[in-house]
Amino acid sequence: MRIRTLIACTLILVALPAAAEEKGSDTKGKYYFKKSCKSCHADGGAAKALTPLSKTQAQWKKFFEGGKHKGDALSPKFGPPAQILDIKTFLVNHASDSPQPETCGG
Amino acid sequence: MSRLHRTGSFWRIIALLGLAMGLPALAQSVGQKATSPHRSASPYAKVHAEAARRSTADHSQFKILKGPFKEGDGSAVTKACLTCHPKAAEQVMGSSHWTWNPKDKHLAGYGKSTHLVNNFCISAQGGNQAACARCHAGYGMTDRHFDFSKSENIDCLVCHDTTGDYEKIAGGFPNPAVPLDEIAQKVGRSTLQNCGVCHFFGGGADATKHGDLDDTILKATPAMDVHMSKQGAAMVCTDCHVSNAHEVSGPNYVIPADKREKAHFPGESMSRMACTACHTDSPHASTVLNRHYRKVACQTCHIPEYARGGLASNLSWDWSTAGKLKDGRPYKEEDANGFETYNTIHGDMVWAKKVKPSYIWYNGNLKFTLLTDTLPTQRPVELNPAEGSYADSAAKIWPFKFHTGKQPFDPVLNRLVAPYTAGPKGSGAFWGDYNWDTAIKTGMEKAGLPYSGKYDFVSTTMLWPITHMVAPAKDSLSCKDCHDQNGRLAGVEGFYLPGRDRGWGIDFLGWTLVGLVAAATLTHGILRYLFAGRS
Numbered sequence: 001m002r003i004r005t006l007i008a009c010t011l012i013l014v015a016l017p018a019a020a021e022e023k024g025s026d027t028k029g030k031y032y033f034k035k036s037c038k039s040c041h042a043d044g045g046a047a048k049a050l051t052p053l054s055k056t057q058a059q060w061k062k063f064f065e066g067g068k069h070k071g072d073a074l075s076p077k078f079g080p081p082a083q084i085l086d087i088k089t090f091l092v093n094h095a096s097d098s099p100q101p102e103t104c105g106g
Numbered sequence: 107m108s109r110l111h112r113t114g115s116f117w118r119i120i121a122l123l124g125l126a127m128g129l130p131a132l133a134q135s136v137g138q139k140a141t142s143p144h145r146s147a148s149p150y151a152k153v154h155a156e157a158a159r160r161s162t163a164d165h166s167q168f169k170i171l172k173g174p175f176k177e178g179d180g181s182a183v184t185k186a187c188l189t190c191h192p193k194a195a196e197q198v199m200g201s202s203h204w205t206w207n208p209k210d211k212h213l214a215g216y217g218k219s220t221h222l223v224n225n226f227c228i229s230a231q232g233g234n235q236a237a238c239a240r241c242h243a244g245y246g247m248t249d250r251h252f253d254f255s256k257s258e259n260i261d262c263l264v265c266h267d268t269t270g271d272y273e274k275i276a277g278g279f280p281n282p283a284v285p286l287d288e289i290a291q292k293v294g295r296s297t298l299q300n301c302g303v304c305h306f307f308g309g310g311a312d313a314t315k316h317g318d319l320d321d322t323i324l325k326a327t328p329a330m331d332v333h334m335s336k337q338g339a340a341m342v343c344t345d346c347h348v349s350n351a352h353e354v355s356g357p358n359y360v361i362p363a364d365k366r367e368k369a370h371f372p373g374e375s376m377s378r379m380a381c382t383a384c385h386t387d388s389p390h391a392s393t394v395l396n397r398h399y400r401k402v403a404c405q406t407c408h409i410p411e412y413a414r415g416g417l418a419s420n421l422s423w424d425w426s427t428a429g430k431l432k433d434g435r436p437y438k439e440e441d442a443n444g445f446e447t448y449n450t451i452h453g454d455m456v457w458a459k460k461v462k463p464s465y466i467w468y469n470g471n472l473k474f475t476l477l478t479d480t481l482p483t484q485r486p487v488e489l490n491p492a493e494g495s496y497a498d499s500a501a502k503i504w505p506f507k508f509h510t511g512k513q514p515f516d517p518v519l520n521r522l523v524a525p526y527t528a529g530p531k532g533s534g535a536f537w538g539d540y541n542w543d544t545a546i547k548t549g550m551e552k553a554g555l556p557y558s559g560k561y562d563f564v565s566t567t568m569l570w571p572i573t574h575m576v577a578p579a580k581d582s583l584s585c586k587d588c589h590d591q592n593g594r595l596a597g598v599e600g601f602y603l604p605g606r607d608r609g610w611g612i613d614f615l616g617w618t619l620v621g622l623v624a625a626a627t628l629t630h631g632i633l634r635y636l637f638a639g640r641s
Contacts, residue, residue, distance in 0.1 A: 028282055031281045032283055
């Protein structure tokens with residue numbers, strides 16, 4: 001019983017941080033999001049304005065797991081894989097249903 | 107005291123006669139374009155192009171700026187800059203962008219690094235330095251013990267980046283994603299963007315604090331801002347806020363009330379903040395309009411409304427309602443215009459666009475409040491009342507943004523308090539834990555100030571001088587906007603304003619004159635009729 005409890009607690013402790021946040025850099029992701037995405041996805045831009053609040057955490061995850069933007073692979077078109085992961089981290093961490101929803105400069 | 111008794115009847119009569127004599131000239135001149143010091147379109151675009159042409163350095167050719175720099179290592183870039191600009195360090199470290207404490211003898215002690223308090227984010231000193239340092243021209247300010255003597259912590263790039271890609275994070279450090287080498291090789295003179303990255307975002311977000319400064323200025327039409335519009339004069343901030351050895355001339359919260367500066371010797375570097383520096387103190391064709399300059403600031407007529415760029419400015423911030431949760435989570439509410447009326451981290455707020463300023467006598471001195479000051483009994487507490495009156499020869503009627511707030515204070519010590527706001531959950535910060543008790547106690551500890559342990563909320567007001575977003579001459583105020591009983595100056599006291607103020611003496615005299623003229627005209631007409639045809 002003790003072993004089971006210990007395993008359960010360990011699993012929870014390992015799983016919790018992973019569920020709370022992605023593995024890339026939130027801070028860097030904000031910068032790359034502005035550079036790579038908001039150049040088009042902004043008010044008055046070529047595409048619909050987007051902020052982290054535009055989608056839920058699950059929706060952002062689904063988009064990045066698909067790995068494509070209008071049929072093109074996200075990388076290298078929008079940056080190397082590490083930058084794409086940073087962007088995903090920022091968007092998921094600040095999505096509309098996240099603990100810290102953020103607009104990213106409107 | 108009623109307006110009737112403000113001045114003697116004699117002066118009212120003089121004023122009436124003066125108005126009567128001046129009216130034809132005024133009528134002729136109103137609508138005329140004010141004289142402009144610059145006749146060609148976008149004159150400053152040419153000035154800036156000339157400055158660039160005269161430059162003798164190409165920073166992209168300097169090996170030391172090619173790096174490579176470690177991610178987020180802004181200090182390495184600073185050291186590289188200082189190899190060629192060694193005196194810049196001392197200059198910057200003497201400036202208020204570095205010290206956060208004004209040099210002006212009247213204002214020393216009233217800056218962000220002191221106990222100055224406002225009714226927006228309240229104070230950096232409550233342990234909020236790391237968050238506020240995104241707008242400090244340095245690296246590493248995380249608490250009140252920041253070392254102001256280390257030159258490698260100067261942030262050159264925030265003011266000299268020309269790419270628009272530079273970005274700071276908590277503590278004032280560069281975002282580690284920023285390509286420091288690319289930016290370092292493209293440094294140049296400060297643009298609207300460099301100044302705006304902080305000054306447009308005062309109060310924590312775009313357009314929040316000042317009312318006449320927000321990032322719509324970057325794409326302003328001439329109707330929104332004749333000076334900074336690319337289709338207007340195409341000026342940048344430093345064309346008026348002239349830099350002298352890295353000390354950028356500025357108001358430090360206080361705008362000298364339209365004083366025209368004069369050089370003490372040929373070539374002296376002077377600010378051009380006063381309108382008169384370029385436009386002179388008599389720019390109108392009409393003498394009557396020019397005479398207004400003695401008692402009315404140019405901005406009063408030429409900035410009919412602020413927040414004209416499309417963004418709303420904050421008019422009221424009530425911290426007392428902050429901290430409410432829905433289903434255990436923070437939340438926001440917006441009105442039909444999309445303005446945020448409530449946010450758990452802020453409380454209730456009021457926002458508005460195209461706001462008519464408040465008009466107040468002002469001689470260039472705003473008396474600010476510190477966290478160490480004992481509060482007066484008057485409510486609401488005026489955090490920065492303006493000095494000046496009609497009798498004060500240095501005072502003029504100025505436009506202000508009037509901001510109201512409700513913020514925490516210590517009812518036992520009768521002082522305002524600095525809560526710790528910007529911090530994560532579990533840190534005691536209000537935005538993490540939503541607990542005023544802990545946030546104020548922690549904040550006052552971090553500020554090194556006494557706190558009784560009890561708090562309440564007090565209503566406060568602030569004044570923010572309006573001086574940007576100057577409208578084209580055709581959109582400036584007309585006579586009736588002020589010279590009317592319900593005009594914009596209805597609440598400005600201490601003087602007789604023709605068209606606004608009335609008194610039985612002047613009314614009696616006026617109507618008597620009207621009656622006499624009518625009677626004379628009638629008599630003349632009757633006599634002409636009766637004696638018509640006679641030679």
